[in-house]
Each structure stands twice: as structure tokens, then as C-alpha cells.
Amino acid sequence: MRVRNMVDTSNLKCNCQKSDGSWLSHWSIQKNAPIPKYCSTDGCLNEVEIGAHVVAFHSEDHTPFIVPICHECSVKAISFEVDDHMLASADCK
Numbered sequence: 001m002r003v004r005n006m007v008d009t010s011n012l013k014c015n016c017q018k019s020d021g022s023w024l025s026h027w028s029i030q031k032n033a034p035i036p037k038y039c040s041t042d043g044c045l046n047e048v049e050i051g052a053h054v055v056a057f058h059s060e061d062h063t064p065f066i067v068p069i070c071h072e073c074s075v076k077a078i079s080f081e082v083d084d085h086m087l088a089s090a091d092c093k
């Protein structure tokens with residue numbers, strides 16, 4: 001899915017029960033999977049650094065998702081492509 005970064009989400013904290021408060025931890029809990037080593041952005045080979053808030057680019061539906069990516073990709077002003085299965089719901093549980 002083509003996504004773009006949400007603007008100014010640094011004040012949002014994960015409050016999942018088993019989370020350490022980071023969005024990477026959140027992603028791992030939501031997906032019930034270990035945090036991947038490499039950035040989820042198509043064609044990026046950097047190591048994962050953060051769980052970023054993204055929204056669909058070609059949609060009016062601005063439901064946020066969390067995706068594990070590198071810092072460089074997390075500050076991109078343009079849209080980028082990620083595998084659908086790397087998107088986790090941003091709702092805490």
C-alpha cells in the first residue's frame with residue numbers, strides 16, 4: 001500500500017498493556033511478531049529505528065497505521081510503498 005507519514009505524531013504514546021511505550025513495541029504486540037530488522041519501505045535497506053504513524057496515500061480514509069521503518073523514511077515528505085502485511089493498527093490494546 002502507498003502511504004505517507006502523519007505529521008507531528010511525536011506526542012502520541014503507545015499505552016498497550018504489555019508495551020514499553022514505544023510504537024515498535026506496539027507493532028510487535030499488534031502483529032504478535034518480533035520487530036523486523038530492516039525498514040519496511042520498499043527498496044530501503046536501513047535498519048528499523050521507529051514505529052511510524054502512516055496513513056493511506058490514495059484514500060480519504062485517514063485511519064492511522066503503525067509501520068516499522070528507519071528514521072530517514074519516517075521524515076520523508078513524499079509517499080512511499082510498504083507491504084500491506086507490515087501495517088499494524090494504531091489502536092492500543
Ligand SMILES: [Zn+2]
Nearest residue numbers: 039044070073
Ligand atoms: Zn527506510
Ligand SMILES: [Zn+2]
Nearest residue numbers: 014016026092
Ligand atoms: Zn499500543
